[in-house]
Amino acid sequence: MKREAHPENWLQVTGQGLYCGPGDFFIDPPRSVERAVITHGHADHARPGHGWVLATPHTLAIMRTRFGERAGGRLQALDYGEPRRLREVTLRLVPAGHVLGSAQVVIEWGGWRVVISGDYKRQLDPTCQPFEVVPCDVFVTEATFGLPVFRHPPADEEIARLLHSVDLFPDRSHLVGVYALGKAQRVIALLRRAGWERPLYLHGALQPLCRLYQEGGVDLGELHLASGVAKGEMAGEIILAPPAALSDRWSRRFPDPVAVLASGWMRVRQRARQRGVELPLVISDHADWDELTLTLQEVQAGEVWVTHGSEEALIHWARLHGIRGRALSLIGRGEEEQEQEQEQEEPP
């Protein structure tokens, strides 16, 4: 392992995001570039218009669904675990447990192994492959929930709270705010696991990606468009919609809906109150504090690079555990909430 081959010298933060010199590609660049490796389909990682894109087959399918023709010039699929030579580096994608198709990027060059984890979580998610631990020299991580106050309860318990509320208020509908990619399908799958067999009702903006998951073999049960159902028939039913739809005109068609929001941020009571959420569910597709620190221990990297979020706290923790920390402060990350809310417009 040569010192001059240290990843700081060949994996650099640029205005276009992380750039790997010896492989000549960017990872999750915020603007269109010639060569991009994409970790997953969320809008703060996958952008349209790259010349060449390498990603998992599911991530490419998600990009095609979202961007159509603009998904990229040449789309190259790489299955999990399959090594690929890109110029001088060897690269492989391994599951990140975040959303369908989400991957960590493992890059090897000059005797060093770097893992760029993208977004990830360690909690159970029936809709995607679980996070795989890859020991490495440098681990690149996000820290969206990188404070000890963030501890996500098991998602099953949060779903049980939702079903309890449905029992308590049979005359009301439950309107659950979920992001279109990942959260919607995970909440649906968890409801099915908890024994909810009735049809679930969707805002139109959630339909294309739910369909993509179903085509990818994820069982979501019977789904209907909420707009096709008569107003009076929604008592006792569960409806899923993008978070912004909870407070807009669209939601007024349902009988006295209970406003529910599934997000890691629901741990912050004030956020729930501000948004008029009656039943906050702490369900996140990002690692909480315990998952972040567990992962740092398991990958045994001597160095951790933190892309965004609560960088200082995690770097401080790393230092106390003999791990060198570095804040990358990548721009435009962690905006999944805002980005996806812009996509909530329902087709007419």
Ligand SMILES: [Zn+2]
């Ligand atoms: Zn994400």
Ligand SMILES: [Zn+2]
């Ligand atoms: Zn992200």
